[in-house]
Amino acid sequence: MSVYSTASLKSELNERGWRMTPQRETILKTFQHLPKGEHLSAEDLYELLQQDGQRISLSTVYRTLKLMARMGILRELELGEDHKHYELNQPYPYHHHHLICVKCNKTIEFKSDAVLKIGTKTAQKEGYHLLDCQLTIHAVCPACQRALAPY
Numbered sequence: 001m002s003v004y005s006t007a008s009l010k011s012e013l014n015e016r017g018w019r020m021t022p023q024r025e026t027i028l029k030t031f032q033h034l035p036k037g038e039h040l041s042a043e044d045l046y047e048l049l050q051q052d053g054q055r056i057s058l059s060t061v062y063r064t065l066k067l068m069a070r071m072g073i074l075r076e077l078e079l080g081e082d083h084k085h086y087e088l089n090q091p092y093p094y095h096h097h098h099l100i101c102v103k104c105n106k107t108i109e110f111k112s113d114a115v116l117k118i119g120t121k122t123a124q125k126e127g128y129h130l131l132d133c134q135l136t137i138h139a140v141c142p143a144c145q146r147a148l149a150p151y
Helices: 006-015 022-032 042-051 058-070 113-125 142-148
Strands: 074-078 084-088 097-101 107-110 136-139
Touching: 006 022, 022 042, 022 058, 022 084, 042 058, 042 084, 058 074, 058 084
Parallel strands: 097 136
Antiparallel strands: 074 084, 097 107
């Protein structure tokens, strides 16, 4: 489970002059209950909510995802497709990075304390408050390499 509970999201929203809406709560709960390693695009989330009988517009989904990403609750990911994906921004030691095949979009999550240390040190040096530090490596997986290799 994430460090972000409904109460902590409500508190953060209130501090910024926003309010907790049922839609924001539903979206947070959806991400809290996603299987480990699963990422959702705005369209994926919208379809999932529709299947669950939720009446949330696609524009509300987009606005809420952007807001939660700016707040550091969600991580916005570029996973080699034509749209962004999102996942909960888990704190250390659950923090991870992504290795993505540019051919088949297979994504592997991995941990690296070195990347997080560099990100933290750089942010602190410049006086920034670190919300997220992610490394995305774009490569070609072994299966796709074999498929591309001449016989």
